[in-house]
Amino acid sequence: MIGRLTGILLEKHPPQVLLDVQGVGYEVNVPMSTFYDLPTIGTQTTLYTHLVIREDIHLLFGFATESERQTFRQLVKISGVGARTALALLSGLSVHDLHNAVAAQDSARLIRVPGVGKKTAERLLLELRDKLNSTIMNLDESVPSSAHGDDILDALLSLGYSDREANWAVKQISTSATLSDGIRQALQLLSKEK
Known part of the structure; x- marks a missing residue:
């Protein structure tokens, strides 16, 4: 191997x-x-x-990360989900977003990924419910660290930043930052990186 x-x-x-x-x-x-x-x-x-x-x-x-590989391995174990579909899922959603979609049983979010239909999305939600566990999420470097991390992340994504850029910026922010301060700090960090 x-x-x-x-x-x-x-x-x-x-x-x-x-x-x-x-x-x-x-x-x-x-x-x-x-x-x-x-x-x-x-x-x-x-x-x-x-x-x-x-x-x-x-x-x-x-x-790029061990968490992506572990998630890919979980996905290909599901009946009807091949390597190409698993790759498409990880191209369309970050590990963190996939975990959130499974936790919320949000099939609409999965259906937006090209190649994933309604039946496949429902099968994914059913079979991943107990398998995308905290071990994979702990390996994921993109989990927001700020108390308002998810909200800051959503704000950055809506402004057009990529998952990688937004996750990197959120990880740099102090855990005690307020929502507005966190967004301001993230935007300053991202403007310096460009």
């Missing part, structure tokens, strides 16, 4: 990247959440991986 790869990023063609690991080029399928977080071509990067072996092909999937 290939559990992790560290190498030079050679090519980026969504949803696939080519990673040179000591002279061997690995084609790795990644969710868009990971794709947008990748460094520039020619830079060293590390991906947590999951290998799928079928009769006709070997597919390697890569993830």
Whole structure:
């Protein structure tokens, strides 16, 4: 099993990247959440991986965080959810958002992901209810740390910031910040990063 790869990023063609690991080029399928977080071509990067072996092909999937990989592994265990659907789910929702959708039994949020219909969404909600547990969420680096973290995160997302940018900014904010101060601090941090 290939559990992790560290190498030079050679090519980026969504949803696939080519990673040179000591002279061997690995084609790795990644969710868009990971794709947008990748460094520039020619830079060293590390991906947590999951290998799928079928009769006709070997597919390697890569993830920026361990929580994404664990969530992917939970998703592909569900009947009717293949690797492509799991990749689409992680491209359309962060691990945190998926956990919230499952906790709230919000099928409408899942149906918005391309390739996920009503029946698949209902099956996901039913089977993931007890499986997306706190272990995966604790691995996720994007869980808001501020007392108003979810509200600040929603505000940043509505302003057009990506999940990665918004989550990074929320993690930087003091846990004692008020909602308005938290949003102000996050916007200042994000303006400096641009």
